[in-house]
Amino acid sequence: MSASSFRFQAALALARLAAWLSRTLLHGSGNVIGGAVLERLALRDVTGKAHRHRITIVSGTNGKSTTTAMIAAALSTATPVTTNADGANTPHGLLWTVATARTDEVVLEVDEAWVPWAVGALQPHTAALLNLTRDQLHRKPEILPLAASWRRAMASVERVVAAADDPAVTWAAETGRQVEYVGAGTAWHHDAAVCPRCGDLLRHPADDWACRCGFVRPATPVAVDRSGRLLVGARAFEPHLTLPGEANLANLAIAVATTRDRVSPEVAVAQIAATVHEVAGRYRDVDLGDQHVRLLLAKNPAGWQAALGMLREGAATVLAMSADGIDGRDTSWLYDVDVERLRGRPLAVTGSRATDMVVRLHLDDIETAISVPTARDCLRALPPGDVDVVATYSSFQAVRRELHVA
Amino acid sequence: MPDLTIAVVYPELLGLYADRGNATALRHRAHAHGLEVDVLDIAADDPVPESADIYLLGGAEDASMLVALERLRASPALGRAVDGGAVVLAVCAGFQLVSRSFAAQDGRRVEGLGLLDATSRHLSARAVGEIVVDSPLVGELQGFENHLGDASIGPGVVSLGRVVRGVGNGHDGVEGAVCGRVLGTYLHGPVVARNPALADHLLSEATGTRLPPVEDLVIERLRAERREALLDAGPTHWLARLRRRRR
Numbered sequence: 001m002s003a004s005s006f007r008f009q010a011a012l013a014l015a016r017l018a019a020w021l022s023r024t025l026l027h028g029s030g031n032v033i034g035g036a037v038l039e040r041l042a043l044r045d046v047t048g049k050a051h052r053h054r055i056t057i058v059s060g061t062n063g064k065s066t067t068t069a070m071i072a073a074a075l076s077t078a079t080p081v082t083t084n085a086d087g088a089n090t091p092h093g094l095l096w097t098v099a100t101a102r103t104d105e106v107v108l109e110v111d112e113a114w115v116p117w118a119v120g121a122l123q124p125h126t127a128a129l130l131n132l133t134r135d136q137l138h139r140k141p142e143i144l145p146l147a148a149s150w151r152r153a154m155a156s157v158e159r160v161v162a163a164a165d166d167p168a169v170t171w172a173a174e175t176g177r178q179v180e181y182v183g184a185g186t187a188w189h190h191d192a193a194v195c196p197r198c199g200d201l202l203r204h205p206a207d208d209w210a211c212r213c214g215f216v217r218p219a220t221p222v223a224v225d226r227s228g229r230l231l232v233g234a235r236a237f238e239p240h241l242t243l244p245g246e247a248n249l250a251n252l253a254i255a256v257a258t259t260r261d262r263v264s265p266e267v268a269v270a271q272i273a274a275t276v277h278e279v280a281g282r283y284r285d286v287d288l289g290d291q292h293v294r295l296l297l298a299k300n301p302a303g304w305q306a307a308l309g310m311l312r313e314g315a316a317t318v319l320a321m322s323a324d325g326i327d328g329r330d331t332s333w334l335y336d337v338d339v340e341r342l343r344g345r346p347l348a349v350t351g352s353r354a355t356d357m358v359v360r361l362h363l364d365d366i367e368t369a370i371s372v373p374t375a376r377d378c379l380r381a382l383p384p385g386d387v388d389v390v391a392t393y394s395s396f397q398a399v400r401r402e403l404h405v406a
Numbered sequence: 407m408p409d410l411t412i413a414v415v416y417p418e419l420l421g422l423y424a425d426r427g428n429a430t431a432l433r434h435r436a437h438a439h440g441l442e443v444d445v446l447d448i449a450a451d452d453p454v455p456e457s458a459d460i461y462l463l464g465g466a467e468d469a470s471m472l473v474a475l476e477r478l479r480a481s482p483a484l485g486r487a488v489d490g491g492a493v494v495l496a497v498c499a500g501f502q503l504v505s506r507s508f509a510a511q512d513g514r515r516v517e518g519l520g521l522l523d524a525t526s527r528h529l530s531a532r533a534v535g536e537i538v539v540d541s542p543l544v545g546e547l548q549g550f551e552n553h554l555g556d557a558s559i560g561p562g563v564v565s566l567g568r569v570v571r572g573v574g575n576g577h578d579g580v581e582g583a584v585c586g587r588v589l590g591t592y593l594h595g596p597v598v599a600r601n602p603a604l605a606d607h608l609l610s611e612a613t614g615t616r617l618p619p620v621e622d623l624v625i626e627r628l629r630a631e632r633r634e635a636l637l638d639a640g641p642t643h644w645l646a647r648l649r650r651r652r653r
Binding site: 134137138141142144145190191193194196199200201301329330331332333334335336355356358359360362363364365 | 418419421422423424425426427430431434450451467468469470472473511532534535550552594595596599624625627628631
């Protein structure tokens with residue numbers, strides 16, 4: 001065994017020990033501490049190992065976890081796949097996943113702010129870029145500089161698959177060696193006012209976008225049409241997704257485009273429809289007594305817009321709001337959420353920042369929300385039948401723990 | 407016929423930090439006072455009206471702010487509205503736009519609209535976090551700041567108040583700027599949603615009548631919670647203030 005291989009194996013053993021301790025004593029996943037140990041002791045060995053894998057990275061403000069799961073599902077029909085579907089998407093988690101991967105194929109969800117790091121350290125072959133919208137503004141205060149950092153990074157990526165309906169993402173993807181754009185559609189246009197190329201006002205005629213400087217929405221060989229079918233070249237597919245909403249059709253389109261160099265679209269669509277029903281608790285349906293509860297994760301205005309569009313007819317709604325950990329610390333973002341879909345529904349609010357949510361609703365004259373300490377209290381306060389739970393990240397994890405939803 | 411018209415200036419450019427919520431909050435508070443309000447969203451391609459009673463300019467990233475400035479400079483409407491007694495609430499990037507000058511992201515000095523005698527340059531580190539201001543004008547102000555701007559106010563201008571927790575303008579321990587009916591601040595929250603007394607002040611200025619205070623228990627509960635949470639935060643926020651120094 002070479003010295004570097006010995007060093008790597010020793011570091012990995014220590015990292016595994018740290019991870020085990022984390023799981024046993026702290027009930028963590030262990031990935032992040034394991035990755036931290038590897039970063040200190042054997043970073044070059046891990047990045048060297050990365051170059052021996054075929055890595056796809058997936059990033060964007062919303063949809064990373066779901067699209068990563070979809071890509072992994074599609075590729076798994078052709079080859080075994082390792083993924084960090086548990087969402088450890090910053091350097092320590094990424095290093096851990098790569099260090100412990102036993103398959104050639106690795107699909108990694110990557111936090112938007114860490115895409116340049118991931119490209120430099122892990123040298124992925126393919127990057128799937130979804131969207132860039134306002135999120136965690138305390139940490140990512142501006143969108144165009146983030147897009148610019150992606151653009152610099154994509155110059156080192158062989159194949160880039162990117163959402164054509166997001167001008168910042170389109171611009172970021174341009175530098176990739178081979179670029180394929182996907183017409184996934186977007187319901188959120190509020191972060192596309194300025195041309196990333198020239199700084200002028202972008203025009204948005206009827207679902208399209210263009211700038212006087214010549215920067216225009218590119219052609220899309222893969223797209224979702226108005227009736228929700230997936231178009232790949234001249235062929236059309238019915239998605240049959242169990243995951244709800246247009247946002248998940250967009251994720252599917254990106255996943256099919258990303259994998260179509262190895263997996264045919266019909267196989268990818270069928271596998272994704274058959275196997276991707278929930279992602280780390282998101283979209284999970286659980287029956288609790290006489291209530292059919294569905295869990296929806298929404299972290300920012302675009303995500304909330306999508307989630308509120310998924311609320312079931314006649315369902316009561318739990319809103320779980322927090323501003324801890326990776327949540328947006330400035331709760332102002334609530335005022336970018338159109339709360340009209342909540343009017344008239346039985347509503348219960350919980351979470352560490354429930355009162356901010358109550359005020360948000362109050363200022364739009366929705367006064368029916370009951371604020372209660374726990375998710376179970378919310379369910380008790382609401383009628384039997386369908387209950388949709390929409391939660392920010394920290395609240396979502398708390399609700400899962402409380403309701404014993406894996 | 408509405409009692410008041412509120413113009414939200416270029417929300418697609420000056421809206422990144424959800425300051426459009428100031429219009430939502432003003433409308434709600436106006437109704438509480440029995441006032442009917444029209445809220446107009448002025449898109450970047452539309453002419454800015456001269457006849458609104460209150461103009462709201464929100465926060466933005468650098469590129470959007472510069473596009474907004476170019477368009478506002480090309481029209482005399484906002485200046486004429488101010489001369490005619492209109493109220494302006496300018497938040498964060500909006501505050502910089504209405505100032506005499508500010509520093510763009512690349513450090514170059516940019517001339518603003520000059521509606522407020524203030525200039526700003528860059529802080530040595532971004533000011534991000536909950537902020538509390540003790541304001542002689544409107545009492546305790548709560549909000550969230552997220553800016554790189556360090557504002558200096560001119561002799562004819564007063565600050566909004568003294569910073570109790572947070573950074574504010576960046577030096578001298580004060581926040582914001584008020585001159586006549588033009589008010590600049592770095593507070594998001596949105597600032598009007600979190601501070602009903604500020605809403606009352608803006609509405610009073612716009613209507614020319616002193617509006618009586620109206621209790622809003624829902625917002626007061628939030629204010630009490632945040633007050634308790636910030637006081638419980640202990641000395642760390644004082645350390646953060648000491649650490650933030652201008653170069």
